[in-house]
Amino acid sequence: MAYDYDDDPIHCATCGSEIEPGARFCANCGAAAQTSPSFTPGYAPGMGYEGGPDYGEPVHVPNHLVWAIAATLCCCVPTGIVAIVYAAQVNGKLAAGDYNGALSASNSAKTWCWVSLGLGVVAAVVWGIVGLTGAI
Ligand SMILES: [Zn+2]
CATH class of the missing domain: 1.10.287 (Helix Hairpins)
Incomplete structure (x- = not known):
């Protein structure tokens, strides 16, 4: 039974595996399928996290x-x-x-x-x- 996937493959947002068109859940991990056009592994851009080591939380030592x-x-x-x-x-x-x-x-x-x-x-x-x- 040959089925031609002519659409862009949908990738699971959780595990990144390919999801059949029309499927509502990922066959690999069971997560709900999200129709995001592109799957980007790793962190999402634009989170605005700047974890600079120079300015951490202010150190407070009571001097009594x-x-x-x-x-x-x-x-x-x-x-x-x-x-x-x-x-x-x-x-x-x-x-x-x-x-x-x-x-x-x-x-x-x-x-x-x-x-x-x-x-x-x-x-x-x-x-x-x-x-x-x-x-x-
Ligand atoms: Zn998955």
């Missing part, structure tokens, strides 16, 4: 500088200063493109903030107890 200063003033000065030192390194490392270094300094600053807060709370409790009991 405010917390470090607050911890220094309110809680414990020596450890708070350490937190400030680390917090001050965050922006500098970010400016230098050292993302991992900035993240590490940020985490260190946060840790020392908590250490300062903990020591401050302990000191406040101790001094409070001492003051209330009048042990001095």
Whole structure:
């Protein structure tokens, strides 16, 4: 049974295989036949995707500088200063493109903030107890 396909062959938009004229589904993958005149494998043009590596999503690393200063003033000065030192390194490392270094300094600053807060709370409790009991 010879059938002459004199029309342009229709190609499946999903798998690209040829579809018989008049068929509503692709015999290969079962996708609905779309009568697009030309099948272009790969991506469709005009999607407008510009994935430049230079400008990705903005990197945001919290430097915890405010917390470090607050911890220094309110809680414990020596450890708070350490937190400030680390917090001050965050922006500098970010400016230098050292993302991992900035993240590490940020985490260190946060840790020392908590250490300062903990020591401050302990000191406040101790001094409070001492003051209330009048042990001095
Ligand atoms: Zn198909």
